[in-house]
Amino acid sequence: MAREGRGRGATEAGESAKPLGAEPAVDPSVDPAEVERFAALAERWWDRHGAFRALHALNPVRITYVRDALVAGRESDAHAEGAAALKPLAGLRLLDVGCGGGLMAEPLCRLGADVVALDAAEANVRAARHHAEEQGLAIDYRHATAEALAADGERFDAVLALEIVEHVADLDAFADACTSLVRPGGSFVVATLNRTLAAYALAIVAGERILGWLPAGSHDWARFVRPAEMVRLLRRHGLTVADMRGMVYNPLAGGWTTSPNLAVNYIVHARKPGA
Numbered sequence: 001m002a003r004e005g006r007g008r009g010a011t012e013a014g015e016s017a018k019p020l021g022a023e024p025a026v027d028p029s030v031d032p033a034e035v036e037r038f039a040a041l042a043e044r045w046w047d048r049h050g051a052f053r054a055l056h057a058l059n060p061v062r063i064t065y066v067r068d069a070l071v072a073g074r075e076s077d078a079h080a081e082g083a084a085a086l087k088p089l090a091g092l093r094l095l096d097v098g099c100g101g102g103l104m105a106e107p108l109c110r111l112g113a114d115v116v117a118l119d120a121a122e123a124n125v126r127a128a129r130h131h132a133e134e135q136g137l138a139i140d141y142r143h144a145t146a147e148a149l150a151a152d153g154e155r156f157d158a159v160l161a162l163e164i165v166e167h168v169a170d171l172d173a174f175a176d177a178c179t180s181l182v183r184p185g186g187s188f189v190v191a192t193l194n195r196t197l198a199a200y201a202l203a204i205v206a207g208e209r210i211l212g213w214l215p216a217g218s219h220d221w222a223r224f225v226r227p228a229e230m231v232r233l234l235r236r237h238g239l240t241v242a243d244m245r246g247m248v249y250n251p252l253a254g255g256w257t258t259s260p261n262l263a264v265n266y267i268v269h270a271r272k273p274g275a
Contacts, residue, residue: 027147029174034167035121038100042123045101046131051215054207055103061247061256062162063107066189069243069269070158087112095156095181097146098164102128109137116140146177158187165192166223179237184274188239191267195224198263227262239270
C-alpha cells in the first residue's frame, strides 16, 4: 500500500525524485501482484465508506500512537515551539513506506512533520499527490521503493511501515531497507497482523468475506507476522523494541483503541541505537 510542513512543494519533489511514468525496478520486497491490486483501487483511497473504510476507522489510533511514540523524550526548544503551535512533530523528517493514498502522510504533515511518502504503485502516488494538493499540504510523494531510497543513502528521524509488511514479497529484505533508512537514535514504527486463527477469522473471514470491510483477497494469512517473529526480525537488523501494543475494535465505543491484546492487529515502536 502506499501517506503541512516541508521545505519544497510536492511538484518539485516529484520531479527531483523519479518521473511518475517510470516504473521503479522490482526490488526483492516488491510483490507485483500486490502493487497491481492496490493500484486498481487508487481512486478510492479517500472514500471513507469504500474499499479502505477499515483503514479510515483505524487511522485515529495509529496517528495517536505514532505521535506519542515520536514525541516521547523530545525536550528541545524546537519541540516546545512545535507543541505550542499544535505541531508536536515539527523538526522531524519522516518516511511513510507504502503510503497508499496518503492516509497517514497527511495527518502527520499537519502535526508538523517533514514527510516523505513513497509507494511502489504509480497510481497510488498520483492519487495521494492530487489529494494533498487539494488540501494545501506539502508532502514529498515519490514513486519508489524502500530499497531504492536506502541505496541512495537517505536517512530519516522515523520510518513508518503501517499495514504493509503483510503485503511484501521478502520481509527480511524489506526490513533491511527500512531499518537502514532510520538515522542513529531514530525510530521505526511498524503495524501489521498477527498470524493467529483469530486474525484469520476477523481480518479475512469476517472483514473480507462477510462484512466487506476490505476488498476480497486483500490478505494472505501466511504473510501475517507473529509478534515474537517481529521482535527477532527487528533485533536482527539492529533495532530495539521500545513498545508493542495491540489495536482492537471496541463496538460499544464504535472505534479502535490500543490494548495489551496482540491477537489480531498490533503496532510496534523500535529504536536504532545512537545519538
